Amino acid sequence: xxxxxxxxxxxxxxxxxxxxxxxxxxxxxxxxxxxxxxxxxxxxxxxxxxxxxxxxxxxxxxxxxxxxxxxxxxxxxxxxxxxxxxxxxxxxxxxxxxxxxxxxxxxxxxxxxxxxxxxxxxxxxxxxxxxxxxxxxxxxxxxxxxxxxxxxxxxxxxxxxxxxxxxxxxxxxxxxxxxxxxxxxxxxxxxxxxxxxxxxxxxxxxxxxxxxxxxxxxxxxxxxxxxxxxxxxxxxxxxxxxxxxxx
Amino acid sequence: xxxxxxxxxxxxxxxxxxxxxxxxxxxxxxxxxxxxxxxxxxxxxxxxxxxxxxxxxxxxxxxxxxxxxxxxxxxx
Numbered sequence: 001x002x003x004x005x006x007x008x009x010x011x012x013x014x015x016x017x018x019x020x021x022x023x024x025x026x027x028x029x030x031x032x033x034x035x036x037x038x039x040x041x042x043x044x045x046x047x048x049x050x051x052x053x054x055x056x057x058x059x060x061x062x063x064x065x066x067x068x069x070x071x072x073x074x075x076x077x078x079x080x081x082x083x084x085x086x087x088x089x090x091x092x093x094x095x096x097x098x099x100x101x102x103x104x105x106x107x108x109x110x111x112x113x114x115x116x117x118x119x120x121x122x123x124x125x126x127x128x129x130x131x132x133x134x135x136x137x138x139x140x141x142x143x144x145x146x147x148x149x150x151x152x153x154x155x156x157x158x159x160x161x162x163x164x165x166x167x168x169x170x171x172x173x174x175x176x177x178x179x180x181x182x183x184x185x186x187x188x189x190x191x192x193x194x195x196x197x198x199x200x201x202x203x204x205x206x207x208x209x210x211x212x213x214x215x216x217x218x219x220x221x222x223x224x225x226x227x228x229x230x231x232x233x234x235x236x237x238x239x240x241x242x243x244x245x246x247x
Numbered sequence: 248x249x250x251x252x253x254x255x256x257x258x259x260x261x262x263x264x265x266x267x268x269x270x271x272x273x274x275x276x277x278x279x280x281x282x283x284x285x286x287x288x289x290x291x292x293x294x295x296x297x298x299x300x301x302x303x304x305x306x307x308x309x310x311x312x313x314x315x316x317x318x319x320x321x322x323x
Contacts, residue, residue, distance in 0.1 A: 071297055071299050075297040123300055127284075127288070130288075131288060
């Protein structure tokens with residue numbers, strides 16, 4: 001049961017590719033009006049043009065790592081839609097680096113997009129959702145934030161931070177009818193994981209009980225469920241979509 | 248558009264005459280943290296702006312709110 005999201009307004013950050021794109025299409029398929037976030041205006045427009053769901057989609061290009069841009073984006077959304085019911089914080093960056101080569105710049109960029117950007121979007125979303133009596137926030141974390149992975153200390157720190165943010169925020173805003181959950185994908189076939197060498201990929205698959213890597217379309221149904229009324233009593237949870245890789 | 252004093256009075260449920268520049272956050276029981284967020288929403292709706300977290304934290308008095316609104320080219 002995913003429910004009907006007609007009349008609901010959603011924002012998906014990082015909505016142009018991979019998991020974000022699949023989530024946008026799932027929400028639109030359920031009838032929601034979806035604002036598609038992304039750093040590149042061209043990429044956002046191109047995604048909408050090729051989506052087959054353009055009637056449900058609105059471009060909202062902005063960089064979640066830029067607080068002024070986040071503010072402007074939420075103001076534009078408020079003016080256009082007048083409400084926000086669903087926020088999916090999906091925008092993220094991943095750069096591989098061993099600890100000794102994790103530069104301060106890489107740390108700052110990774111935290112700014114994956115963690116601070118999520119927090120900033122939550123700040124504005126909570127205020128807009130509070131005006132209409134509630135909503136659902138879904139934060140994309142990662143299996144790496146739960147069990148770690150070599151070469152991903154900055155990313156793992158940011159994604160573990162997203163889990164902490166989710167848990168505290170769920171407690172803080174539950175009384176306002178706002179649910180906050182996190183989704184932790186495992187190894188999903190996207191541009192972000194395309195560069196994994198074959199030997200490492202094979203080793204990863206060996207650790208996945210279901211015997212395969214995931215697809216963006218494996219993640220989107222869970223987000224869709226958490227967005228809808230079927231999940232009305234679910235908040236403060238971190239749910240893995242990883243084929244039983246982390247248990 | 249309502250005046251700043253009117254927005255304050257309605258949000259905090261106080262007499263408009265008591266909305267003076269020196270009135271400070273948490274100096275009266277009516278201006279607590281809950282009323283503060285009601286005030287934020289009312290200011291945003293009335294003046295068609297969006298305040299950020301730094302603004303909300305800095306709204307420590309009527310005078311300070313007036314100063315913040317000026318940043319958005321709004322004459323409170």
